Amino acid sequence: MYVIETHELTKRYGKLTAVDGISFAVESGQVFGFLGPNGSGKTTTIGMLLGITTPTAGEIRLLGLSGGRGLPRARRRIGATAEAPNFYPYLSGYDNLRIVANVKGVDPRGIDAALETVRLSARARDRYSTYSLGMKQRLALAATILGDPELIILDEPTNGLDPEGMREIREIILELAERGKTIFLSSHLLHEVERTCTHVAILRRGRIVRQGSVHEVAGGGTVVELRGGDPDALLAIVADYPPAVGFQRSGDAVIVDLNDDDLSALNAFVASRGIYLSHLAPRPRSLEEAFFEVTRAGASIASGGAA
């Protein structure tokens, strides 16, 4: 069952297209990482999912519901924060959660359990304005899990936190994932996403350029370093090799991004064009590498993995 579905979702601000016809689906139980450089359209997309940004075109379906009446009803079954935590500074953490419980129509008796989960019970009666950034982020997480939502959407939940704060938030997210919650997470911290998420989508200039399981996106293909003969001639040969979805020169070597792992076929192909390789070294690829290749290299790689 899909809990989030978008079809050709688009947002334009005058002449600027912030989100350009993106379509993706998140299945129940997935921890879905939504990645992209600053200005790629992540927050705008999340804003449209959450109803705070009006789409220019396209469709959104949340928990099977859509339209002007369906989406607000669905959002009451979703826990979400967008960018920084947003609470009333003059109210206590507890009273802020009372407002959330009231709006969501959930039992306020669940507030204590939510505060306990994010380890904030001791400061629950203090004013929100006296909280540290880490405590504010934890209160935002408490608000998102209030009422046991089916889907949790988190936009940069570790923004501005120190390593200890990041670890705490990551542990809470993993705990929620273990409980079977569907989590949609936007983050800049790729190693965090790689450790937390099951699936990812990478956004670039308002378009999804790659999506799939973390394994598929990060290591589904193979990165190979080649040396032999003239690097420019080698680069031209590699460009004709069908499984090569990305390629670039790196000094006297050529780095090739393959969508398979058949290195003997690559070796034979290069040899058939008259160059005998002196060096052929495959290496595993991290999500971070995949991210930078996709977001920096542009079309040659994007076209291969786009979904």
Place this chain on the structure above:
Amino acid sequence: MRIGVLFRTEMIKVRRRPAFWVAVLALLAALALTYGIRLHASVKHGRTPAPLPEAWEGILLGTGPLPALLAAVALILLTASEFSWRTARQNVIDGLSKNEWFLAKLLLLPFLATVFLGVQTVAGAGAVVALAGAGEGGAWIGREDLGALAGSSIAFLGIGSMALLAAFAARSSGPAIGIFLLYLAIAEDVLLLVMRRIESIAAAADFLPGRLMVTLLRGEQYYAEAARRVIEAAQEAGRTPPTIHDTGTLLLAASSYALLFLAAAFVLYSRRDL
């Protein structure tokens, strides 16, 4: 629309908001000052303060537009700050539709009008009873007094709707209060001067929104005795007596303005993302 949920949510916010209580305390302080001055004047001239029901005119209208302005400022603080704190967007993320969020703020308008008018009325009546007693015989409240109460309510709602428009236009408390007060204190006076110099529109100057709302908070609109006093005072001073417009016409115009301001606020709100 879940009106009960919206009202309960707003009440959690209002009850704990220091700005709301400061505005209420400011009103109580202004009332204490007003009644203190009146008592002092009565004692000085050897008069007994008027008891109820004669005192209703002073209770309902004696403090002029101040209570309505305080209610309007409280409304701006309770609305505009939600944009700067980004709690408006969080409320929508948590499950209110955008229209429900607007309605929640709309509910504050009659609520604050009731609270501030109520404080003014109850505190004023209490002070009068304490100083002059409850009066003897006759109706406890007259027809003219009920008219003044209804007119004051419309004026509170009208001034509040102007404040709500400023809050939705500026989306920040300071600028919204600035726009609201600058319009009432300066912009409308400039407009008034210009309109009075142009013969074809001079008569419409009395129907500028701020001036109209303040006129509805004057005794001569409801009390024949007060109207007579105003005319006599003008004649004694050798001035042309002011035009006293039909109160029903003023109430209709004020209600129309209120609806227009609220519609404009909704359009401004709907066309922008949170």
